[in-house]
Amino acid sequence: MDDIKVDLELDLKGLLCPLPMVRVSQNISKVPVGGVIRATATDPGSLADIPSWARSTGNEIIKQEQEGSNLIYYIKRIK
Amino acid sequence: MARELNKKAAMVVMSGDFDKLFGAFIIATSAAAQGNEVTMFFTFWGLRALKKKVPTGKSLFGRMVGMMYGGDINRATPSKFSFFGMGRWMFKKMMKNKNVSSLPDLRQLAIDLGVKLYACQMSMDVMEIPREAMIDEVEACVGGGFFVEQAANADFTLFI
Numbered sequence: 001m002d003d004i005k006v007d008l009e010l011d012l013k014g015l016l017c018p019l020p021m022v023r024v025s026q027n028i029s030k031v032p033v034g035g036v037i038r039a040t041a042t043d044p045g046s047l048a049d050i051p052s053w054a055r056s057t058g059n060e061i062i063k064q065e066q067e068g069s070n071l072i073y074y075i076k077r078i079k
Numbered sequence: 080m081a082r083e084l085n086k087k088a089a090m091v092v093m094s095g096d097f098d099k100l101f102g103a104f105i106i107a108t109s110a111a112a113q114g115n116e117v118t119m120f121f122t123f124w125g126l127r128a129l130k131k132k133v134p135t136g137k138s139l140f141g142r143m144v145g146m147m148y149g150g151d152i153n154r155a156t157p158s159k160f161s162f163f164g165m166g167r168w169m170f171k172k173m174m175k176n177k178n179v180s181s182l183p184d185l186r187q188l189a190i191d192l193g194v195k196l197y198a199c200q201m202s203m204d205v206m207e208i209p210r211e212a213m214i215d216e217v218e219a220c221v222g223g224g225f226f227v228e229q230a231a232n233a234d235f236t237l238f239i
Contacts, residue, residue, distance in 0.1 A: 016179050018109040022188065025112035049109070056113040 004063060004074050007035035013042045013070065020046040021053045028059060028077050036062070037075045046071055088117045089233035091226065095124035095148075096158040097167055097182070103128075103239045104185035111192035118233070119189075120226045122199035125239075126206065128152050128186065129198050129213045141207030148206070152182050190216050197221050 008031050012020040020041040031037055039050070050073050054061050063074040088110045092103045103119065110117045121129050127148070136145035160166035171181070180188065190196070198213055200220040210220060230236045 014178050016177065018105050018112065019180060019188075022108055022112040022192070025114075026192075053113055 004036055004038075006038040006074070007031040008037045010037055010039040012039055012046070015041065016043050017045045017049065021049040024050060024073075024075060025053060025057070028057075028075070031077050033077050033079060035077050037073075037077070039073045039075060041071045041073070042069050044071070046073075050075070086115045086234040087229075087232060088115045088235050088237070089226065089229040090117070090119045090237045090239065092119055092121045092125035092128060092239050093123055094158070094239055095127035095155055097155040097170065098157050098159075099239050100125075100128050100152070100155055100182055101185070103237075104182065104189055106237065106239075107189050107194045108185060108192055111189065111194050115234075117189075117192075117194040118197065118226075118229045119194060120197045120199065120221070120229070123202045123206075124148075126198060126202055126208060126213075127155055128182075129196060129217050130208065131212055131214060133212050135209070135212050136207045138207065144206050145208075152186060155182065197225070 008027060010023060010027055012023055015023065020039070020043055024037065024039055027037060041050070051061055054075065059078050060076045061073055062076045065072045090103060090107060092100070094100065107117050107119055130151050132151040134145050134149060136142035155167070156164065157166045157170055160169070174181070195218050196216060198217050198220045200222055203209070203220060
């Protein structure tokens with residue numbers, strides 16, 4: 001269960017609002033429906049923005065973790 | 080079940096202040112990223128956000144406005160701490176140090192995300208700013224009626 005197949009890695013470290021969310025939105029179509037993006041951000045604002053983006057666009061954050069200052073999102077394309 | 084997509088946002092940008100333009104473009108790009116169709120209507124001081132760096136004005140007053148209010152989006156000054164340009168320099172430096180996007184970059188991002196930019200024809204007439212003095216990406220120069228129609232069909236509207 002811990003092994004999530006990642007289709008695309010996104011390095012969003014150092015980017016500030018609204019870019020982490022915008023970059024996720026610009027890249028979601030690069031993975032197939034059901035595919036997963038692993039996005040690594042450092043902006044604490046993304047903690048609110050990326051889940052909000054997922055709710056608004058009907059996609060899903062299947063896992064979220066923190067390693068030091070890195071905020072890691074596993075985002076599954078639903079549609 | 081996800082909410083219905085393609086919601087609409089209609090924004091009036093009346094301010095040409097550096098800080099308010101930041102707010103406007105951050106909200107516009109965020110809304111576009113979340114699947115909204117976004118319309119931005121720039122009027123009066125807000126026209127600066129769409130201007131090229133060219134002299135404008137025909138009459139004496141028009142040329143005065145062009146000189147005092149000339150320049151493009153890069154010349155926008157903050158609504159507080161302006162200090163004749165020092166504030167703008169300081170904020171630009173602070174933002175750059177923290178890796179915040181610049182105003183021209185945010186405007187380009189909005190364009191790339193499909194945000195539609197409209198200019199107020201009446202303000203352009205008053206300030207003697209011709210279409211050629213505006214960036215090519217401006218969809219059209221329109222009036223209040225056009226914006227009201229956009230706003231009436233929008234899910235949310237903002238006045239900045």
